[in-house]
Amino acid sequence: MGIVRAGVVSATIGTSGVVFAATDRPALDPQGRLHTFCHAIPGRWHVMGVTQAAGLSLRWFRDQFGAGKDDGRDPYDRLSDEAASVPAGSEGLFWAPYLMGERTPHLDPNVRGGIGRSSALHTRAHVIRAIQEGVAFSLKDTFSIFEEMKVPVDKIRLGGGGARSSVWRQIQADVYAHEVELVEAEEGAAYGAAILAAVGARHWNSVDEACDAVVSRRRASRPRADSSKTHAEELFDLSPRLPSAARHQHQRFRAPIRLIL
8 A cells, every 4th residue: 555654544444443654763652542663674673553453343243233225336335325425423313332352442352342322313324324433533633633643644545345335435534534546456554565566676775666657546525615514523522421421331231251171
């Protein structure tokens, strides 16, 4: 995906979700909410945040409640079509994607996911869209920490299965309030390994040169001002309170685990 220079950031939604940035200095979060490692390029580093159950949230819904009538298309395409019928903000419904505890920013294995602010007007389609929006808001937590740490964000490149959905791409643009883009190569990790191998085989003199030559933008989604405003007003103010509420409920009702040998 060409994340080799400061300012270019990737946001991928697979089973988990990862926001990944390259830096020219070791950027460290004192609270440990992000991971900082050496980059593949000597003298550079990368910093990243992780949502444990990003695409997993939508897969959980699919497995438990189905993907609607089978019309021969991919089940996730059908789910995204349902989500597209609901306005931005899911009319107040909110999803906290903490199905496996959470890493960024909460560092808590006991926090749990849930649906908030539900009402009788909400439908199955609202829940699907709320899941997609909730995952995007969880990834936005990493962007907020980047801002605290002065990690620049000039371009956001999307990847993973979540990026195949035009609905989910637009949701991310609206939630991040930033243009997002797709690159031509879908398989980020394998493509990156091939680029490094090509540099090692002297096809290019540097990783920077290789990325400039082969990484190209396919399409972009721009944030819609009205949708970004809706997300900022109705959802983002609520999201910091959900982990503590979910943790409280988990501590109230969890039972000790006994192993029977």
